[in-house]
Amino acid sequence: MFSGSSTFVSEVDQAFLFILIISVIFFVGIVFAMIYFVVRYHHKKNQTVSQSSGNLTLELLWTVIPTILVLAMFYYGFIGYRNMKTIPPDALEIQALGRMWSWLYTYENGYQTDTLTVPVGKPVKIRVESADVLHSFYIPAFRIKQDAVPGMKNYVWFEATETGTFDIFCAEYCGDRHSYMLSLVKVVPQEEYASWYDGTAQFASAASGGAAGGGAERKPGSRGPMLVKIKGCVACHSIDGSPLVGPTFKGVFGHQVAVITDGKEREILADEEYLRRSILEPQTDRVKGFENIPMPPQNLTEEELAEIIAYIKELQ
Known part of the structure; x- marks a missing residue:
């Protein structure tokens, strides 16, 4: 706590500490009061006890004090919330x-x-x-x-x-x-x-398709490693053959792949057309053995799509 990594740390931690201290005090106080009442007022045979219709002082105390504490908690929380929602114009x-x-x-x-x-x-x-x-x-x-x-x-x-x-x-x-x-x-x-x-x-x-490095000609697929990373592909598909949520990219190109199409199993060749269709329409030919998990839209350009396909072809 109070590590000072951002400007919000102090006010958030102070609010948390204030609520924690109040909670601990009330927890300990209530538990000890319960134990005391159990011991002090436990039932005895043939005991005559007095009856009370109310105690205005106690009723005011256990209404006013919690109200003040709750309002204080709200104040600390609201100040922090307001600061978090007020974004500086030069950010x-x-x-x-x-x-x-x-x-x-x-x-x-x-x-x-x-x-x-x-x-x-x-x-x-x-x-x-x-x-x-x-x-x-x-x-x-x-x-x-x-x-x-x-x-x-x-x-x-x-x-x-x-x-x-x-x-x-x-x-x-x-x-x-x-x-x-x-x-x-x-x-x-x-x-x-x-x-x-x-x-x-x-x-x-x-x-975005421009040439880095003074317009030098790039090798097809050279941007593939960067694209599969920033587009989130490697979150589900490995490039080293290890199993993840989706099938690996390594060694898939040029091989027969067992897929489920319209509920029927079949084998197709993983050529460029298959790779393109699997990226743009991932639900069409689902690889057998993997769940039908929706793939988030990537909004790939034609050049980006070609770069990713060229990169997958190299992963043999």
């Missing part, structure tokens, strides 16, 4: 797209990555979206969490106060590999971030 904006089962971050220049990099001491606005099911963008060290809801654009912001690398989780169960939906946020000095951001321009151009 950097980055999109965080949740999809089964990875996070994709898109910067204002179009650069995409699966690791979030931000400057220290600068407010950062995260636009949280989902490509498929419910997810939740959660950075425990910064004390922030925001749901990613399909069809909605939600926002959360933070300002990191120290450099370092911190974990990012999905805090909403989203399927078989929910626990694998991990990412990192790297907080760097502002000068280092400015230099890094300027250097991403060539990669952003390459990802």
Whole structure:
């Protein structure tokens, strides 16, 4: 607690500690009072007891005191909530797209990555979206969490106060590999971030179809490793032959594959046409032995699709 990784840490932890202390005091007090009453007023034979119709002082105390405490808890919580929802106008904006089962971050220049990099001491606005099911963008060290809801654009912001690398989780169960939906946020000095951001321009151009490195001709499939990573393919499909939620990419091209088509089993050749159809229409020919799990839409361009297919062909 009070680690100081972001500007929200102090107020969130203070509210938590206040509620925790009050809860512990009441828990201990009530338990000891119950034990005392059990011992002090346990039933005795032939005992004459007095009857009381009420006690105004006690009734006022156990009404007023809890009301004050609840209002104090509300105050602490509301102040923190208000600060979290008031986004500074000069904040950097980055999109965080949740999809089964990875996070994709898109910067204002179009650069995409699966690791979030931000400057220290600068407010950062995260636009949280989902490509498929419910997810939740959660950075425990910064004390922030925001749901990613399909069809909605939600926002959360933070300002990191120290450099370092911190974990990012999905805090909403989203399927078989929910626990694998991990990412990192790297907080760097502002000068280092400015230099890094300027250097991403060539990669952003390459990802959108431009040629990095002065227009040099690229080998077909050279962007494949980057694309299958940032598009989230490797969250379900391995490139080393190991089994995941979906079939591996390694060694599939040029071989016969057992698939289920319209409820019937058949074998087809995994050629370029099959790879293209499996990416664009993954439910058409489902590989035998794997569940029919919906694949999130990727909005691939023709060039990106060709690069991924060329890369899969190389994985022999």
